[in-house]
Amino acid sequence: MLEGGRIAAGPKGEVRRADILISPEGRIEEVGEHLSVAAGIDRIDASSALIVPGFIDAHQHLDKTGVVKLAPNPSGTLQGAREAFALYARNAPPEDVAKRASKTMARCLARGTTAIRSHTNVDKDAGFVGLDALSELRMQWADRLTVQLVAFMTPHPNQDLDWLTSNIDAAASRADAVGGTPAVSEDPLRYLDILFEAAVRHDLPLDFHLDEHLNPERPLFEAVFERVRKYGMQGRTVLSHASVLSALPRSEFQKILEQLLELDIGVITLPAANLYLQGRSHEMLPPRGLTRVAELARAGVPIAAASDNIQDPFVPTGSGDMLEIGRWTMLAGHLHASELDVVYSMITDIPARLIGLGGDYGIRPGARADLVVTDCEDVDRLVAGGPDRMVVLAKGKPVHVNWGADTEEDASVARRTA
Numbered sequence: 001m002l003e004g005g006r007i008a009a010g011p012k013g014e015v016r017r018a019d020i021l022i023s024p025e026g027r028i029e030e031v032g033e034h035l036s037v038a039a040g041i042d043r044i045d046a047s048s049a050l051i052v053p054g055f056i057d058a059h060q061h062l063d064k065t066g067v068v069k070l071a072p073n074p075s076g077t078l079q080g081a082r083e084a085f086a087l088y089a090r091n092a093p094p095e096d097v098a099k100r101a102s103k104t105m106a107r108c109l110a111r112g113t114t115a116i117r118s119h120t121n122v123d124k125d126a127g128f129v130g131l132d133a134l135s136e137l138r139m140q141w142a143d144r145l146t147v148q149l150v151a152f153m154t155p156h157p158n159q160d161l162d163w164l165t166s167n168i169d170a171a172a173s174r175a176d177a178v179g180g181t182p183a184v185s186e187d188p189l190r191y192l193d194i195l196f197e198a199a200v201r202h203d204l205p206l207d208f209h210l211d212e213h214l215n216p217e218r219p220l221f222e223a224v225f226e227r228v229r230k231y232g233m234q235g236r237t238v239l240s241h242a243s244v245l246s247a248l249p250r251s252e253f254q255k256i257l258e259q260l261l262e263l264d265i266g267v268i269t270l271p272a273a274n275l276y277l278q279g280r281s282h283e284m285l286p287p288r289g290l291t292r293v294a295e296l297a298r299a300g301v302p303i304a305a306a307s308d309n310i311q312d313p314f315v316p317t318g319s320g321d322m323l324e325i326g327r328w329t330m331l332a333g334h335l336h337a338s339e340l341d342v343v344y345s346m347i348t349d350i351p352a353r354l355i356g357l358g359g360d361y362g363i364r365p366g367a368r369a370d371l372v373v374t375d376c377e378d379v380d381r382l383v384a385g386g387p388d389r390m391v392v393l394a395k396g397k398p399v400h401v402n403w404g405a406d407t408e409e410d411a412s413v414a415r416r417t418a
């Protein structure tokens with residue numbers, strides 16, 4: 001049992017003092033003040049700690065992570081990155097994916113991320129290599145890290161949609177969601193139909209890379225809305241990037257906003273990729289490239305922030321630290337200082353909902369005891385500056401301990417969780 005910690009159990013990280021009783025199976029049994037427990041139950045003094053649920057990285061590419069040196073992208077553009085990875089994927093051995101992905105997963109876990117949704121290329125170049133390798137890891141890591149796989153049906157110029165059509169069922173059967181990137185398809189509408197129909201056939205949610213560009217002439221939001229209605233995918237569709245919203249006049253954005261709310265569609269902003277890839281051709285005032293983060297959040301659209309790529313041709317940097325992604329989102333998304341708690345919800349509760357973790361997530365009875373114990377005063381401080389000391393628990397077991405002790409009281413958390 002973790003005793004007397006400041007726990008952030010609400011969606012915005014409202015803090016109260018409570019004990020957390022964890023079952024031997026790694027689930028939270030009870031949360032409350034001064035819980036009485038049987039003799040023999042291990043009691044850990046957490047009174048100096050802030051305890052938050054594990055961070056959720058709702059959008060990564062574990063099949064691509066770590067290839068930055070192996071797949072150079074000299075243009076620094078999205079298309080350059082796509083080509084670089086496609087070329088690399090043609091010859092990449094399966095064990096290579098597992099090796100790179102495990103390394104990034106371990107780093108993410110050590111920084112408090114306890115669930116990752118990874119888009120995984122399925123196309124003529126990559127075949128099923130990434131999906132198969134990551135399915136294996138998903139199983140091996142299940143007690144430490146929740147991994148979800150999106151069958152990312154990747155269209156390339158001159159790659160016919162027939163290949164994707166004939167392989168999408170095999171891909172979806174290995175995946176937790178169906179995804180793709182309509183704006184780069186040669187026939188976006190037919191491509192969208194293929195993805196929606198597969199999602200319905202396999203009863204899976206959808207997660208698109210939607211309009212990862214700043215060209216106001218060709219947004220695909222209406223085409224997606226039409227299909228969400230037609231296929232009944234309300235509440236089961238997530239749109240990642242949505243960069244073009246910042247390039248549209250506010251009146252047009254407003255119409256899209258209303259439909260996002262009406263159809264209960266979530267948005268995931270990916271500041272690292274957008275800041276790096278977008279607007280390179282602009283001679284003056286290159287745009288940030290992010291979607292309208294602040295406006296979407298203030299209007300009540302469920303919007304999460306995530307890493308996207310970590311050290312690959314799309315984004316050459318990345319540490320797997322969701323607090324760092326939160327800060328990018330805060331600064332580049334023009335949120336106010338009073339909205340640090342909004343950023344907190346964008347890496348915890350909201351993405352947990354968008355990827356469908358349900359009752360498994362949070363600080364509440366029944367949830368997995370995936371917890372981040374820090375020395376921060378509250379979630380505002382956690383987001384703004386990060387912790388000096390941190391312990392990460394996955395299913396109640398310590399998977400990362402960095403709690404150098406200044407005082408005897410502080411030492412108890414480290415000693416007892418190690």
Ligand SMILES: [Zn+2]
Pocket residue numbers: 059060061119209240308309
């Ligand atoms: Zn992505």
